[in-house]
Amino acid sequence: MDAIAPGLVPAAVRPGSGARSWRSLRWIGFWFVGTILCQFALGALLAVGWTRERVRRSVLVRWGGADRSSAGSFEAADPTAEASTNPILVPSTDVGGRPASPLRLARRVLHLMGQGASSWSATWLLLAPAQILWAFSWYAGWHVSFAKVYEQSDIGLLTAGAGTFLFLLTAPLVVLAQARHAVTDSWRTAVELPVLWRLLAERPWSSTVLALGYGLATVPLTVLIVAPLFFGQNLEGSVAELRQIAARYWFWVTALGWPLYFGLHLAAGRLYGCALRSAALAGRLPRSLLHPTERRLLDRRSPCRAPSALLRRVALLPSVGLVCVLWFGVVVQNYATAFLNDRGPRQWLNLPLLELPWWRAIPDGLTVSAASESDRSPEVRRREIEGPGSREP
Template sequence: MNQAATVVTERMPTVVMPTQEKVNSWFYITAHIGIFIALWIFTQGPFFAIIVLGWFYAWMRVRGLKNWWRQLKAGEREDADIQTVDDLLAALRLEKLPRLFSRSRGRQCDPSALSPIRRFFYYLCMPFASLWFNLKLGLQAFANLSVLLMPAALFWTFSWWGGWNNSFFKGYEAFAVGPSLGLSGIGLFILAMIYVPMAQARHAMSGEWRRFWDIAFIRKILAERPIAVLLLALLIAVMNIPVIIMKTLPFQFSEMIDGYASMSNQEVFDWSQGYFFWCGLYILLAWFVIKNLIMRIYCTAVLRLLLKKQISMSDLSQVEQEALTAMHVEDLEKHQEASWKKVARMPLRAVCCVLIIMVWFGFAAQIYIAQFLKYDGDGYGKGWVNQSLLQVPWFNYTPSHLLNDDTSVEDDFLGR
């Protein structure tokens, strides 16, 4: 134990911010507000929303560590080498509030130890290093999510397009293609969403994209907390209802907005951009709620599985091992599972599994309803390929045709 603590303290950076430095509270508040506003603005574009995704993964890791700190009551130990959660984070080269732009303290080093060229690039990249880090993390997260969710999205896109084309042109010999693709897509989506939330937690906590694919580990997490996973799914589905409303509400705008008929395309564009900007606030807040809950479920499950010896420390990532060791996880009191839970474990999991499937089916139904009320296609099935609460927190459905003039269609024809 002491050896572990020594290992942790030895890894503390030799320069940078001392762990006990008092941060100016106004600066701290300002930093929070600044990052929040930046994240909010970033939800308006797909590229920047990926950066938000990466930032959230860093934030989720911090939330997870704090969760463990609280559950393990690590701060109450008088003999602990690390007395506060801030100390722990610093020891792990993390910050309480992950940075969005500038290089984080944990990634800073003594520039005098670098060669002149490297020092030049070190200072050059200082204001944007975290932006790059968040983008990298976001791309990794996006890639993992896409492997699981994009097939379903593509199935939906083609089933809708092909199915309705078939219906319009009455090619009924092939009538089954549309519906079967659609149902297959829904099936794939449901299977993926049973797995994705806890896999995201694993990736975020470990910082390693490969850990997203620890299928056996994720299965154990899901089996350990089926009710919590069900409630999480329900929460996401319920929180998605306002998203669907916000996405489709523009179908009423032509009647709701005074003077709409005399608005130019540019004015409509600006109005729409403003509308989706404010909607992005809800998306962002929902992400904080959902990702926080995901980490709570994951962290509690990991502790329970460790106690039951269904997993060992070697199954965890290095960061997790170091953190739990520093928090003296071996001292955690054995979790006394109620006897009824032991007996009801299998039927409970079965019931939760069925209910989770139903909840995600309901979520898929929301997507279909939204696409019927206000189809967002833009040539690639925009409304199908990204769900703002699940994948990338990008929420802007301003039609691109507002920026086209009338000659563009003819130019397309002449150019073909």
């Protein structure tokens, strides 16, 4: 524990005296702080960096054989691991035991935002072609339709299909890319698609389970994104009251989404670690393709069990098919939410569970309900404009 957060854990609650309670409190704090951060785009970026740091930590701990002291000693030799161990964002002291200061807080925040921006940009590079095609299919496809040139209405369908095809190719690799990027801290490793594919092929069923996790996690969030369409009907009140209702609602949506985001990325990190190790040690992934950090990690113990070669070969094709189907479910849900509660460009250009964990969607033009306004308007009364009883001949 000391190696993780030296000086942070009070002596009275160190291992053997309520450490579990303390850990629970820390995770509650982690959840709360993350939920607050993810209310805004910049905060979500910081949360991405924070998650990335935790994924890295998780992979190191697992490769260290769940021995936190060995992971700590590994990190002590790792120049990228500065102050990276504390789950509540900022330690009271750093790894070297020096007290934290406001300047260190600011550096820490900037560091995490930098990490987040790096991770987000790599993810977006992989997903952008698909997402841009989706956005085009929706707006241009329907602009074509609005001009009623139905003979060209296939434009929308074809671009949607092309975007979906690209997404199905890249999404299963993106989740591994994010984990690899987190561990190696190298942007290049996040876009080495041949390596990522080998990692996926090494653990096909685990990849399927991860895709299932993303698909299932999307469902309650889809329901919550669409829900304002129903409970927002006939809602009346001042602008301030309506904004408060909206803010509260999206806070709780984020409170669900943030732990799902975090959990899925941790799971992806675990999958990455096990797949890398078994593929590299079996020679299916040449060491020359590995990042130096990854080569060092191969020397560590790992609790991951290597899959049988037969199972791996037999499972590959059906699991790839299943992975595509599961990710397609994510695509379908995205189109459904666009139809029911269109949130503008971010509907297409940001998938919160994969990219920025940012769900809050309070309309910019939130105004008083039109119905309540017209009920209050005084002008509905009988009047004569051209004199009483005038008629056309």
